[in-house]
Amino acid sequence: xxxxxxxxxxxxxxxxxxxxxxxxxxxxxxxxxxxxxxxxxxxxxxxxxxxxxxxxxxxxxxxxxxxxxxxxxxxxxxxxxxxxxxxxxxxxxxxxxxxxxxxxxxxxxxxxxx
Amino acid sequence: xxxxxxxxxxxxxxxxxxxxxxxxxxxxxxxxxxxxxxxxxxxxxxxxxxxxxxxxxxxxxxxxxxxxxxxxxxxxxxxxxxxxxxxxxxxxxxxxxxxxxxxxxxxxxxxxxxxxxxxxxxxxxxxxxxxxxxxxxxxxxxxxxxxxxxxxxxxxxxxxxxxxxxxxxxxxxxxxxxxxxxxxxxxxxxxxxxxxxxxxxxxxxxxxxxxxxxxxxxxxxxxxxxxxxxxxxxxxxxxxxxxxxxxxxxxxxxxxxxxxxxxxxxxxxxxxxxxxxxxxxxxxxxxxxxxxxxxxxxxxxxxxxxxxxxxxxxxxxxxxxxxxxxxxxxxxxxxxxxxxxxxxxxxxxxxxxxxxxxxxxxxxxxxxxxxxxxxxxxxxxxxxxxxxxxxxxxxxxxxxxxxx
Numbered sequence: 001x002x003x004x005x006x007x008x009x010x011x012x013x014x015x016x017x018x019x020x021x022x023x024x025x026x027x028x029x030x031x032x033x034x035x036x037x038x039x040x041x042x043x044x045x046x047x048x049x050x051x052x053x054x055x056x057x058x059x060x061x062x063x064x065x066x067x068x069x070x071x072x073x074x075x076x077x078x079x080x081x082x083x084x085x086x087x088x089x090x091x092x093x094x095x096x097x098x099x100x101x102x103x104x105x106x107x108x109x110x111x112x113x114x
Numbered sequence: 115x116x117x118x119x120x121x122x123x124x125x126x127x128x129x130x131x132x133x134x135x136x137x138x139x140x141x142x143x144x145x146x147x148x149x150x151x152x153x154x155x156x157x158x159x160x161x162x163x164x165x166x167x168x169x170x171x172x173x174x175x176x177x178x179x180x181x182x183x184x185x186x187x188x189x190x191x192x193x194x195x196x197x198x199x200x201x202x203x204x205x206x207x208x209x210x211x212x213x214x215x216x217x218x219x220x221x222x223x224x225x226x227x228x229x230x231x232x233x234x235x236x237x238x239x240x241x242x243x244x245x246x247x248x249x250x251x252x253x254x255x256x257x258x259x260x261x262x263x264x265x266x267x268x269x270x271x272x273x274x275x276x277x278x279x280x281x282x283x284x285x286x287x288x289x290x291x292x293x294x295x296x297x298x299x300x301x302x303x304x305x306x307x308x309x310x311x312x313x314x315x316x317x318x319x320x321x322x323x324x325x326x327x328x329x330x331x332x333x334x335x336x337x338x339x340x341x342x343x344x345x346x347x348x349x350x351x352x353x354x355x356x357x358x359x360x361x362x363x364x365x366x367x368x369x370x371x372x373x374x375x376x377x378x379x380x381x382x383x384x385x386x387x388x389x390x391x392x393x394x395x396x397x398x399x400x401x402x403x404x405x406x407x408x409x410x411x412x413x414x415x416x417x418x419x420x421x422x423x424x425x426x427x428x429x430x431x432x433x434x435x436x437x438x439x440x441x442x443x444x445x446x447x448x449x450x451x452x453x454x455x456x457x458x459x460x461x462x463x464x465x466x467x468x469x470x471x472x473x474x475x476x477x478x479x480x481x482x483x484x485x486x487x488x489x490x491x492x493x494x495x496x497x498x499x500x501x502x503x504x505x506x507x508x509x510x511x512x513x514x515x516x517x518x
Contacts (some may be wrong), residue, residue: 001278086280087230088288108277 002083002109003090009077009102011048017100027100034082034093043080051079074103081109119235127246130159131327133176134246139218141183142281145203149271150187152243158182159246219244220335221282223328226270227296228279235270236299238263245324248260255306293336297345297401300329304349322356325349343392344402348498350385351408354378366507370417382412400436403428420449439468447478455485473502477512 014022034040052068068075084090087106094104134155141151158179172178184204191200214350226240241247249267253260273279284292307321329346336342358372362454367373381458389405429445442465450458460480462475469475480495493516500512 003278085278087228087278088280088284090278091230092288106277 001086001090002081002111003020003087004107004109005043005080005082005090005094005097006076006107007045007078007080007097007099007102008074008105009099010074011050011077012073013101014077014099015048021100023098030096030098031080034080039082039084039093041081041083043078045078046076048077049075076078077102119184125171127162127251129171129175130162130246131324133179134159135212135219135222135244136176137179138243139222139281140180142222143218145187148274148279148281150190150385150399154183154186154190155179155243156248157186159248161186217283217335219331223296223332224283224292225274225279225281227292227299228274229295230277230279231270231273233298233302235266235273236295237302238266240271240299240328241303241324242267245328245451247324258356293339293341296332300325300332300345300349301401303328303351304345308352312466322349322353326353338395340392340395340397341401342397343388344399344405347385347389347392348401348405348408349382350388351405351412354381354385354412360507364507365510366505369411374416377412382409386412398431398435400432403432403435407432420451426452438470439465442475443469443475443478450482450485453501455482458482459486471502473499473508473512475499476502480515 025049026027031040031043034043049068054065054067056065056069057061082093084093087108090106094106097104120373136343137155137158138151141154142148145151145491161182162175162179166172180195188201188202191197194200225242226243227236231239238252238256238464241252242249247255249264250260253263256263283289303321303325303382307323307325326346329342332342333339333346354367354377355372358374358376359367361367386409389402389409392402393406403479407425410421410425410428412492425448426445429448430442432441433445443462446458446461446465449461459479462482464480476495476499480492480499483492483495496512496516500516502513503509
């Protein structure tokens with residue numbers, strides 16, 4: 001089964017950390033290990049939510065606005081897509097996510113039509 | 115007539131309890147779909163309820179239910195385009211699964227108590243899929259509507275399928291925390307059954323019975339888990355007192371006032387042996403400590419000669435391993451008999467705020483205030499306690515205390 005791991009963080013808090021606290025080397029090792037195990041399908045870090053642009057519709061008319069569609073302290077800072085046998089394995093992987101101050105939301109991915 | 119009908123219900127309930135988990139697990143393995151498997155078992159049980167009371171229970175009720183469930187599956191698939199393909203799923207002989215039957219029951223229990231399901235869903239689903247209660251029985255036990263319970267169960271089953279919650283006993287590194295989830299669910303059944311906190315009946319014997327059955331199953335399947343044994347000992351120690359908990363008018367009798375000659379000494383002795391076996395494994399946990407406290411009460415001839423210093427010491431341990439305001443309150447009650455009502459009241463007042471909505475907090479304060487001769491304060495606390503419980507037995511008790 002495929003799951004998307006939504007890596008949730010507070011952008012301001014994350015940017016306030018020192019490079020050693022952010023530990024991108026450790027995070028890189030985590031991605032590398034998943035790739036090595038053959039379970040990683042995709043995964044990226046996202047730029048902060050303040051860089052977001054949202055398109056919404058007012059009736060049939062598209063409107064472009066600055067910022068994320070939801071003004072929230074916590075936003076999605078990245079994602080990973082993994083392919084593992086079941087939720088327990090996904091939970092184990094989510095638990096090993098090394099970055100500080102994060103939450104990881106595990107969402108099953110709708111399978112592609114065969 | 116009524117009695118006979120009730121007896122038949124109980125017999126059916128026991129048969130369902132023995133068969134359901136195995137049946138659900140076998141069908142999940144066969145069909146790979148938890149939601150469907152559970153629905154089919156429920157359908158088969160409804161059909162059994164139509165036939166068995168008149169025709170009698172078949173010799174092999176499990177086989178009868180499985181055959182019926184398979185027939186129901188065929189009925190459901192008849193209109194499906196992939197009918198033939200799906201039928202091949204059913205062609206494997208029943209019980210051909212590579213997993214032994216005991217693991218099936220255990221795996222199902224862990225699935226129903228998976229932490230990805232909320233607590234209410236865990237309890238409802240366990241009662242239905244593992245214990246074999248109907249939605250109506252669960253609703254009655256929790257004083258909620260059938261629709262609410264049905265919705266909880268449907269959501270939980272869908273989540274199991276959609277989120278990929280596995281049907282298996284968790285790996286060793288997860289076993290400890292997952293077992294704690296299962297034990298908590300059983301403990302909630304015990305609590306709900308033992309001290310049903312609402313109107314209608316003062317106690318629901320059946321839920322305690324179900325909790326004991328489930329815990330016994332767990333101990334049999336996981337004999338090296340001291341916390342499971344501790345919980346089973348705790349359940350039995352409570353059951354041993356059942357006959358003394360209500361007087362002839364159905365009024366609740368508190369532990370201190372119970373006629374201890376009516377306690378079931380054989381059950382207590384058995385529970386003590388179980389607890390000792392658990393403690394020998396030297397892996398203490400909250401359920402073993404709670405059982406130790408209950409056992410300490412069971413050993414005393416009366417309230418006054420209870421080993422209170424020992425009970426306070428055990429509550430100290432419990433506060434450390436599983437502290438909560440309610441544990442602190444119980445410790446304060448015991449403290450009264452070691453260091454006096456003054457010290458106990460100070461301890462109780464130290465937890466105010468967190469327990470303001472809990473009737474026992476105010477009932478306890480009322481007692482301590484009365485012991486200290488502060489009758490006005492005691493009366494006010496009793497009135498507050500009365501506002502906070504709907505249980506008729508508890509209300510009667512509090513009203514007695516308020517009477518001049």
